[in-house]
Amino acid sequence: MLTRKNSTTFLLSLLFLLSGKLNFLFAQEVWSLEKCIERGIEKNLGLKSTELGLQNKMVSLREARLQQLPTLNASVNYGLSIGRNIDPTTNAFVTQNILFGNYGISAGLPVYQGGFVQNNIKYNRALTEASARDYEQAVNDLSLNIAGLYLSVLLADERVEISRKNLETVTAQRKNMERLVEIGSRAAADALEINAQEARAEQTLISAQNNAEQARLQLRQQLRLESTAALVLQRPDEASFRNIENESYTAEQLYQIALGNQPGIQSAERNVMAADIQKNMARAAYFPRISAFGNINSRYSDAAKTPTTFSDRLDSISGNFNGVPVTFEFVNKVPADYKTISFKEQFKQFIGYNFGLGASVPIFNAFNARTSVQRAQIGKSQAELALETRKENLRLQVSQAVANVKAAIKEFDAAKKSYDVTRLVSENTQKKFEIGSANSFELTTSQNNYAAAQNSLVIAKYDLLFKQKILDLYAGKKIR
Structure with a gap:
């Protein structure tokens, strides 16, 4: 038999369970x-x-x-050439190992x-x-x-x-x-x-x-x-x-x-x-297709030299003067010592520019x-x-x-x-x-x-x- 206290406890528990069930339903x-x-x-x-x-x-x-x-591209080449080579800065043949570099920036723009x-x-x-x-x-x-x-x-x-x-x-x-x-x-x-x-x-x-x-x-x-x-x-x-x-x-x-x-x-x-x-x-x-282009280029070589000191050298030139053989002597300044031209100086010295227009005209392309x-x-x-x-x-x-x-x-x-x-x-x-x-x-x-x-x-x-x-x-x- 349930006492009053037990009845109260039972009712509270029942209400708690029902409230939880209702909350679950309402929360859906x-x-x-x-x-x-x-x-x-x-x-x-x-x-x-x-x-x-x-x-x-x-x-x-x-x-x-x-x-x-427009398009803009940069290019850099740096390498070593061994043996008999052409000095890229003088175009002269030299027999030595050369460190060289080529640098450029190119741009293009479609015009038509x-x-x-x-x-x-x-x-x-x-x-x-x-x-x-x-x-x-x-x-x-x-x-x-x-x-x-x-x-x-x-x-x-x-x-x-x-x-x-x-x-x-x-x-x-x-x-x-x-x-x-x-x-x-x-x-x-x-x-x-x-x-x-x-x-x-x-x-x-x-x-x-x-x-x-x-x-x-x-x-x-x-x-x-x-x-x-x-x-x-x-x-x-x-x-x-x-x-x-x-x-x-x-x-x-x-x-x-x-x-x-x-x-x-x-x-x-x-x-x-x-x-x-x-x-x-x-x-x-x-x-036809027309496009504009432009380029900036420069180069470098460790074979490029510039004199640092000069010495006197006695040179002579033989010739004829009024049918009489004569020899002229003179003092000539010649380089005595060299140094490699710096990268900055070479870059400024060999820089070049080109620009223009290019055209492609279709003539026959197999239809x-x-x-x-x-x-x-x-x-x-x-x-x-x-x-x-x-x-x-x-x-x-x-x-x-x-x-x-x-x-x-x-x-x-x-x-x-x-x-x-x-x-x-x-x-x-x-x-x-x-x-x-x-x-x-x-x-x-x-x-x-x-x-x-x-x-x-x-x-x-x-x-x-x-x-x-x-x-x-x-x-x-x-x-x-």
Whole structure:
């Protein structure tokens, strides 16, 4: 027997456990559709690969722009020449080992390239924009895929709830039937039918729970969550099921709207632009190319000497003067000692400059330019065909999407009517069963019909919502 003290302790412990349980439940993170899409965009590996492709195109565009800048290069050579060599500073033959060095700075600037550089920038800009639209299209496709998985989980959860309530109802009826059989108000055969109905309801619940867990697992995998991570989803309100004024759109009107906002179409348009620019790039090979250049050079050799002291030397020159042989003598200053010219002095002494313009004029290149232009023209035609194909596919998809929403609205309305009717029939059959004017078979049949109508209604509801999400994309709206 519990004392007052023990009772107080028990109640406090129970409250503590319940509060912990409630805190755990309230602390669970609720995932909205928008949050799931953000997570998917952040973690999806395929999208990351597409993003890297976009970054690569941006690098190519930056590289094309930098081709307008001049080039500047420096060169340094330093080495040892052994044996009989030419002194690079005097061009005289000497027999000695020489340490030598050559130094230079060269610059170049493209002046005229037949428009190739400017067109290359435009070409890479168009490709970058196309890649950016491809990334946006991949985001849209991923968002729609996540929305489908998200709604599949909500649908599966509602079907679990329907199955659970149906099982609870059948279990209560089975217990009531057992009581009636005990007091003799009902035959034992009626109890058997209820027991079979309860077993079927339990099986249906287990199947619904398995389907819900499978749907939740697929969503976790798409979001790259742990397989055991809790995933509590936010349910949409009823207003979400009619959030698009579908009747205000015809298929043609929605198609014209989609043409202006669908990234896949915009990407194909940029590819056509790029192909047209590439044709102009190929034509640049018909024109001459002019570039400016400039160079600064100097050199060094340890064989380069300069005299430090001089000595007097008596020299003579023989000749004739009025037919008489004469010899003239004179004193000549000759170097007596040498030193190597310093690097600084040699660098200044031998420095040289040159600059000018260079031209390359195409005369005959085995028709390479013509072939490149023809190939570019074919590429443009292919890009135009790809654009028209995408437009045609978009028209078909929009028409199908509008028709699907209209059909889904009708199915939802029909399912709602069926639900209302079967609910009334089930309630009426339950009352008849309680007063003995309906048997257990009629009762279970009406309940099965009611459960089927409930399932049909939630299926129609989420099917309508998903198809409206598709219209959202074509109308240029964000999925949320």
